[in-house]
Amino acid sequence: MSFASRQRAARDAYGPLCVGIDPHSHLLEAWGYGDDLDGLKRFAAACVEAFAGHVAFVKPQSAFFERFGAAGVAVLEQTVQDLRHTGSLVILDAKRGDIGSTAEAYAHAFLDEDQPMAADALTVSPYLGFGSLKPFFSVADDNDAGVFVLALTSNPEGPEVQHAVGPDGKTVAQLILDQLRELNAGAPGGGSFGAVVGATVGAIDADIDINGPILVPGFGAQGGTIEDLQRLFGHVSDQVIPSSSRGVLALGPDPKAMRDEAARLNELLRSL
Numbered sequence: 467m468s469f470a471s472r473q474r475a476a477r478d479a480y481g482p483l484c485v486g487i488d489p490h491s492h493l494l495e496a497w498g499y500g501d502d503l504d505g506l507k508r509f510a511a512a513c514v515e516a517f518a519g520h521v522a523f524v525k526p527q528s529a530f531f532e533r534f535g536a537a538g539v540a541v542l543e544q545t546v547q548d549l550r551h552t553g554s555l556v557i558l559d560a561k562r563g564d565i566g567s568t569a570e571a572y573a574h575a576f577l578d579e580d581q582p583m584a585a586d587a588l589t590v591s592p593y594l595g596f597g598s599l600k601p602f603f604s605v606a607d608d609n610d611a612g613v614f615v616l617a618l619t620s621n622p623e624g625p626e627v628q629h630a631v632g633p634d635g636k637t638v639a640q641l642i643l644d645q646l647r648e649l650n651a652g653a654p655g656g657g658s659f660g661a662v663v664g665a666t667v668g669a670i671d672a673d674i675d676i677n678g679p680i681l682v683p684g685f686g687a688q689g690g691t692i693e694d695l696q697r698l699f700g701h702v703s704d705q706v707i708p709s710s711s712r713g714v715l716a717l718g719p720d721p722k723a724m725r726d727e728a729a730r731l732n733e734l735l736r737s738l
Contacts, residue, residue, distance in 0.1 A: 469555075469587055469612030469658040473679055473707075476522035476555050481732030484523035484557065484681065485724075486711030487513045487545070489530045493712075497719040503537050508719070510545040516721035518552040521728050523707055525681075528560040543583050555586040557614065557681065563591035565598045573605035577613075587612030589662060589681070593627060596645050603649060603659060612658045614681045617642045618672065620664025620688075640672045650677040656705065663698075665690025665708065670698050680705050686713030692734055703738040 467475075489509045491501040497512075499505030510531075517524050526549075531542035549556050562572040575581055576588045590602050592615050599615065606613050618628055618639045628639040636644070643661055650657025660679035663670065666689045674680060680699065684690040685708040699706045710731060717723040 468610050469606070470653060470656050470678070472586065472610075473522070473555060473612065473658075474655060476553065477707075479553065480520065480522040482523075482707055482735050482738070483521055483728055483732045484525050484707050484709040485513075485517050485521050485714050485728055486559070486683070486709055487517075487524060487526040488711045488715065489527075493715055493718070496716075499719070503534050503541070506531065506534055506538060506541050510541055512719045512721050513715075513724070514545060514548045516718075516724040517728065518549050518554050520725050521554055521732070523557055523709075524549050524554050525557045525559050525709055525711075527711075528558060546583060546585055550584075550586065557587045557589065557612070558583075558585035559589050561589050561591050561616065562602075563594055563598065565594055569598055570601035570605070573601045577602065577605045577609050577611040579609045584609070585611070587614060587658075587660075589614045589616065591616050592642050596642060606658065610658075612660060612679070614660040614662050614679070615642060615646060617646075617661040617674075618663045618667050618670060620666040620668075620684050637672065643672055643674055643676055646676040646678060647673075653677060660705075660707075665694050665698070667698070674699070675702050676705075678705065679707055681707045681709060683709045683711075686710035686731070687716070688712070692737065695735075695738055700738070706738065708735060 489506055494501045494505040499508050531538040546556050602613050630638050646659050649659045657678040662681045665682045665684035714724050714727050717727050
């Protein structure tokens, strides 16, 4: 099954929520764990117990594992493997982006089923030119995986690039969205190549209907509300994957409490 088909099936089974797995140092400490490799392992194991086979999407943030070096990357690798094929889809939040053979190597590392870190989908950055992402789309196609491209992020620095206007009068963000729409064109029920659009961007002056999934970070503790999702994404609500990290992880280290909170949010999101 393509990523597009799998993500639709997962949404139907569990709801649209994506839960971020972000082992911040303050979260490790809040859970009573050390900010060290052992704490990271315990944190990851609790998240696997809480979410695997209970939510449609899980999104490990690579940076919070990488900060522990090679041993931390090994924990991430194991976490991805433990989460996959449980009914939950893994969107690895690594925001990779490069050119040529380097981009191809990243693509194989994270999307090639023959590799130990293979995820169901990967976040990527298009700011070396959208064409530089071709290896990611190609490897994803070969492995029935997905790709989520940064388009309209809610960090305050984003607009200086994403809202820049080209000679044709289009913003950079719109150019990215238009090219994603072209990649997904003709895919029945929607394609496998998605955009990342923040829940707290305030307003969207762009056509975000890309015939593909839209990953929406910032829902919950970061300030994005159900009302924001309805206002910004109501016309494409069947494509939206709202993502919450801290709002769910704050209930840890109890796996059941985190699982119950994810279920509660999924129930709220059914109103979209």
